Amino acid sequence: xxxxxxxxxxxxxxxxxxxxxxxxxxxxxxxxxxxxxxxxxxxxxxxxxxxxxxxxxxxxxxxxxxxxxxxxxxxxxxxxxxxxxxxxxxxxxxxxxxxxxxxxxxxxxxxxxxxxxxxxxxxxxxxxxxxxxxxxxxxxxxxxxxxxxxxxxxxxxxxxxxxxxxxxxxxxxxxxxxxxxxxxxxxxxxxxxxxxxxxxxxxxxxxxxxxxxxxxxxxxxxxxxxxxxxxxxxxxxxxxxxxxxxxxxxxxxxxxxxxxxxxxxxxxxxxxxxxxxxxxxxxxxxxxxxxxxxxxxxxxxxxxxxxxxxxxxxxxxxxxxxxxxxxxxxxxxxxxxxxxxxxxxxxxxxxxxxxxxxxxxxxxxxxxxxxxxxxxxxxxxxxxxxxxxxxxxxxxxxxxxxxxxxxxxxxxxxxxxxxxxxxxxxxxxxxxxxxxxxxxxx
Numbered sequence: 527x528x529x530x531x532x533x534x535x536x537x538x539x540x541x542x543x544x545x546x547x548x549x550x551x552x553x554x555x556x557x558x559x560x561x562x563x564x565x566x567x568x569x570x571x572x573x574x575x576x577x578x579x580x581x582x583x584x585x586x587x588x589x590x591x592x593x594x595x596x597x598x599x600x601x602x603x604x605x606x607x608x609x610x611x612x613x614x615x616x617x618x619x620x621x622x623x624x625x626x627x628x629x630x631x632x633x634x635x636x637x638x639x640x641x642x643x644x645x646x647x648x649x650x651x652x653x654x655x656x657x658x659x660x661x662x663x664x665x666x667x668x669x670x671x672x673x674x675x676x677x678x679x680x681x682x683x684x685x686x687x688x689x690x691x692x693x694x695x696x697x698x699x700x701x702x703x704x705x706x707x708x709x710x711x712x713x714x715x716x717x718x719x720x721x722x723x724x725x726x727x728x729x730x731x732x733x734x735x736x737x738x739x740x741x742x743x744x745x746x747x748x749x750x751x752x753x754x755x756x757x758x759x760x761x762x763x764x765x766x767x768x769x770x771x772x773x774x775x776x777x778x779x780x781x782x783x784x785x786x787x788x789x790x791x792x793x794x795x796x797x798x799x800x801x802x803x804x805x806x807x808x809x810x811x812x813x814x815x816x817x818x819x820x821x822x823x824x825x826x827x828x829x830x831x832x833x834x835x836x837x838x839x840x841x842x843x844x845x846x847x848x849x850x851x852x853x854x855x856x857x858x859x860x861x862x863x864x865x866x867x868x869x870x871x872x873x874x875x876x877x878x879x880x881x882x883x884x885x886x887x888x889x890x891x892x893x894x895x896x897x898x899x900x901x902x903x904x905x906x907x908x909x910x911x912x913x914x915x916x917x918x919x920x921x922x923x924x925x926x927x928x929x930x931x932x933x934x935x936x937x938x939x940x941x942x943x944x945x946x947x948x949x950x951x952x953x954x955x956x957x958x959x960x961x962x963x964x965x966x967x968x
Contacts, residue, residue: 542562542563542564542565543563543936544560544561544562544563545559545560545561545562545563545928545936545939545940545943546558546559546560546561547559547560547940547943547944551661551662551944556575557573557574557575557947557952558574559571559572559573559574559924559943559944559947560572560574560790561924561925561928561943563928563932566932567929568925568928568929568932570925571921571922571924571925571928572790572791572921572924573791573917573920573921573924573947573952574790574791575791575792575793575917579792582597582598582600582601582907582909583907583908583909585597586598586896586904586907587904587905587906587907588903588904589903589904590902590903590904591617591620591621591703591876591896591898591902591903591904592617592702592703592902594613594614594616594617594703594896594904594907595609595610595613595614595701595702595703596610596699598610598612598613598894598909599697599698600697601909601911602953603696603697604643604644604647604888604953605640605644605887605888605889605953606640606696606697606698607636607637607639607640607688607692607698607701608637608640608885608886608887608888608892609887609892609894609909610698610701611633611636611637611701611762611885612883612884612885612892612893612894612909613883613894613896614633614701614702614703614704615762615763615881615883615885615894616881616882616883616894616895616896617703617874617881617896617898618703618704618874618881619777619881619882619883620877620879620880620881620896620897620898621874621875621876621877621879621881622877622879623704623872623874625704625705625872627867628709628864628865628866628867629705629706629709629867629870629871629872630762631860631863631864632691632705632706632709632710632860632864633701633705633762634761634762634856634860635687635691635715635856635857635860635861636687636688636691636692636698636701637761637762637885637886638684638687638761638853638854638856638857638860639684639685639686639687639688639691639692639853639857640684640688640888641684641761641849641850641853641888642680642681642683642684642687642725642850642853642854642857643681643683643684643685643688643695644684644888644889644951645808645846645847645849645850645853645888646677646680646681646684646732646850647681648843648846648888648951649677649732649736649843649846649847649850650663650673650674650676650677650678650680650681651663651677652948652951653843653948653949653951654666654673654736654739654843656941656944656945656948657739657740657741657843657945658670658739673735676728676731676732677732679728680725680728680729680732680850683718683721683722683725683854684853686718686721687718687857690710690714690715690718691706691710693707702871703871703874704871704872704873704874705869705870705871705872706870706871707870707871708870709866709867709870710866711866712864712865712866715861715864716861718857718861719858719861719862722854722857722858722861723858725854726822726851726854726855726858729847729850729851729854730822730826730851732847732850732851733826733827733829733830733844733847733848733851734829734830736830736843736844736847737829737830737831737844739843741838741840741841742838742840742927742931742942743838744838744839744840744923744926744927744930745837745838746837746839746922746923746926747837748769748804748805748809748810748837748919749768749769749770749798749801749803749804749805750768750769750804750805750806750809750810750813750814751766751767751768751769751772751798751804751805751806751810751891751915752766752767752806752807752810752811752814752815752886752890752891753765753766753767753811753884753885753886753891754766754767754773754814754815755815755818757818758818759811759815759818759819759852759856760811760815760818760886761885761886762885762886763885764884766778766779766782766884766891767814768798768804768814769810769813769814770801772798775882776882776883776884776893777882779882779884779893779895779910780895780908781799782798782799783796783797783798783799783893783910783915784796784797784799785797785910785914791917793913793914793917794910794914795914795917795918796910796914796915796917796918797918802918803918803919803922804915804918804919805839805890805916805919806889806890806891806912806915806916807842807889807890807912807916807950807951808842808845808846808849808888808890809836809839809842809845810890810891811849811886811890812827812832812835812836812845812848812849813834813835813836813837816834816835817834819848819852820852820855820856822851822855823848823849823851823852823855826848826851827844827845827848830844830847830848831844832844832845832848839923839946839949839950840945840949842949842950842951843949846951876898876899876900876901876902877898877900878898878899878900879897879898880895880896880897880898880906881895881896881898882894882895887911887912888951889911889912889913889916889950889951889952889953890912890915890916891912891915892909892910892911892912893908893909893910894907894908894909895907895908895909896908911953912953913950913952913953916950916952919950920946920947920950920952923946923949924943924946924947927942927943927946928943
């Protein structure tokens with residue numbers, strides 16, 4: 527429901543209005559937005575999340591450490607691999623184990639499949655309609671059937687990669703602490719090669735297509751935060767770095783970042799301690815790791831008009847397309863060099879310890895922290911998903927965009943405000959799972 531509140535002559539004289547969207551469309555989960563304007567100035571901008579808390583940290587306590595990948599996968603149906611990988615690495619770190627070789631590559635391949643299907647879902651089905659003036663992808667498909675069919679075909683490939691490596695496309699059942707329950711045969715992966723080669727070309731077409739979309743002139747000063755790896759574009763491993771000087775291991779994450787409760791949201795808001803908002807996701811990865819992209823992706827980005835950095839969040843649709851190309855290219859390299867490992871997993875023995883890890887979910891940095899006892903029972907769990915980390919940046923974008931575009935009509939401004947939120951591809955359900963809620967009321 528869209529409402530525009532005026533209060534007679536006084537409101538007209540004050541030039542005050544409220545932009546309010548009770549239920550955002552084309553995002554995962556339930557949330558709304560609220561912007562208040564008074565005397566032609568933006569007074570407040572809020573991303574209002576009202577999904578009930580899901581208490582996943584509470585569910586994990588008292589469970590075996592080996593159950594964490596299966597339990598956390600249920601946090602999200604779009605990016606379950608991210609939760610499985612973060613929890614697996616965190617537990618392995620606590621137990622003093624490192625998974626390498628072909629098992630490491632298979633994990634990276636599994637992540638490639640998730641990046642492809644998640645990015646393509648957002649680019650074609652959730653985000654592109656905003657730029658082209660359509661309410662949804664169904665109406666977009668009537669005028670652009672070939673474009674939408676290309677998107678569906680790309681997404682199917684991503685799902686199939688997850689199925690081959692993970693056992694099924696939604697909430698994979700094959701990943702485990704130490705590796706996998708079983709590993710694919712080489713011929714199973716080789717069967718994907720021709721489709722991936724097609725997907726590389728289709729990803730290039732996607733980049734060229736998204737580069738033609740109309741982008742508002744809107745750049746912000748972000749502190750970008752992502753993983754950074756010395757040898758590869760980050761997915762499963764790396765140090766946590768920022769564009770303003772942070773360079774830490776995952777175990778130090780809570781020394782630099784913190785969450786706080788805000789009254790208008792059931793999701794916690796993360797911030798850099800003593801500094802404030804920051805941004806995670808494709809834009810952060812791209813800006814901090816451009817030189818780690820393969821040459822084909824760097825050239826495609828350049829041809830699309832992107833530099834080594836991009837500060838217009840509306841153009842994240844191009845960046846996601848570049849990352850899709852990277853994921854297809856990476857998947858092909860892994861499969862062509864794949865040799866079936868002797869064992870599907872390595873042994874991981876529990877010990878009393880604490881483990882921390884970060885991986886790069888499609889939407890950005892995902893932090894997991896677990897404590898376990900000598901029997902492998904989880905005694906503490908902490909999960910900080912990308913969407914809660916981005917919420918302050920979303921609200922700041924809403925504030926800045928509306929301030930710059932007060933001349934727009936109410937309907938036009940409302941449409942663009944929704945688009946500002948969808949730029950982030952927020953996974954709202956992922957962000958609503960904290961255990962404690964403290965509200966101080968006067």
